Amino acid sequence: MATSDKLITVSHVTKEFSGGSVRALNDCSLEVSKGEVVTIIGPSGSGKSTLLRCLNLLEVPNSGTITFDGTVITDPGCDIDLHRRKMGMVFQHFNLFPHMTVLRNITLAPVELGLKSQEEATAQAKALLERVGLADKADEYPIRLSGGQKQRIAIVRALAMEPEVMLFDEPTSALDPEMVGEVLDVMKELARDGMTMVVVTHEMGFAREVGSRVIFMDSGHIVEENTPQEFFAHPKEQRTIDFLSKVL
Amino acid sequence: MESFLRLFTDPGPASFVNFKFLPKYTPYFVSGIMNTLALSVVSVILAVLPALLLALMRLSRSKAVQRVSGAYIAVFRSTPLMVQLAIIYFGLFNAIKLPNVTIGFIRLNSFIPFVVALALNSAAYVAEIFRAGILAVDSGQMEAARSLGLPKGKAMKLVILPQAIKNVLPALANEVVTMVKESSVCSAYGMAELMWAARNVAGTTGISIGPFVLVAAIYFCIAFPATKGIEAIERRMRRGDQR
């Protein structure tokens, strides 16, 4: 693949917490190309969230570099706010702004950052809401929505910034089972439209069917990565085999 | 019952506990109540902005900035209000000439030194209220705002503070109630608030306990229902959040 296709390059990243007593990431390297859907799986506490959150510097690595779109964003002089505009993030607990309507949640950042007028942002938000089947919820407050609806709004809020990549941290883990499908459907459609995605998930079905590559993590290491077909059919590492035998 | 009524009317033998002063001196107490309420409400309102600044400084990433705010809060919380008032009243406002202007029942040149002293004191307490309120907002809110590319200041102003303010409103109202009581120290320097009315009437009439019992009852009748009301509103707000 041509190097210009590389969107994110993670190089030898290490992240420690609690003054070094917890090593959440240990020398992790990873590349994400445009249009890829990379899924990250692994046991609890293996560092999946930390890796994802390092990508937009919600966690700052202790060492190693992260390059996004040709810029080394781990450089101290880099203005991360500019790059975060191009990296949408969706959280396990939605993190919608409870004091704002759905519409304001979606239009807040584009308008406040001066990227769009309120009218443009509103029109775009309504179109996006239409796409996820929530056009009638524009004027509701988040508290009135179900978990599945909240998460679809959170996805729309991130999409309103027209990002180049979407980062998902277990977007369906906090949902009642009957709502998982509606969120996964939106994510599948995004993938089909060619959005670059990095998805931490426990949904093996999603990793298998939608992902273009699977990354398996254990205790801060990237243990194995492969195409979904190969990964699920012929796992190479013992730790992967143990993990898959538990979750499949 | 008859002897109780006599407390208010009968000019009989000298007694410390009686309320014969009431008919004549009622205006003192009425204007005392108004001044006390004005002092406490205005001082807490004036305290809000400096307190917000102090709270944000305490949460700043710079250790030096944190320390400046921490020092202010420590000084004002660890010294008596009476002493702070003396220093500000004699120190600061001897040097500054205040305009001789009256707004409603408030004479600015006698009101300002007291309200400034109370506000500076209150800012230290309100700052801690704000800090707790900001920290109580789920950390995911800041992360979501920052992940959209909003700079820290904008995220604070648009996302965190509006939620924090709602959390701290009951505590802020309680601070007003505290100030209703604390502002009584202003009587020591001649501010004509409620406590001053009692001192003045006691001095003039020689009835040394009655006026103080009366203002104790008035303070109680302001502070107690207010506190209960705030608690009720707080309970209702918490129930609203769980919906």
Ligand SMILES: Nc1ncnc2c1ncn2[C@@H]1O[C@H](COP(=O)(O)OP(=O)(O)OP(=O)(O)O)[C@@H](O)[C@H]1O
């Ligand atoms: N802010 C933090 N402070 C201290 N330790 C942390 C922090 N965040 C994560 N850790 C630790 O780092 C390790 C990796 O955590 P991380 O959240 O990345 O795991 P995860 O793979 O996402 O787990 P899960 O599947 O439970 O979400 C864990 O041991 C965790 O306790």
Ligand SMILES: [Mg+2]
């Ligand atoms: Mg996690």
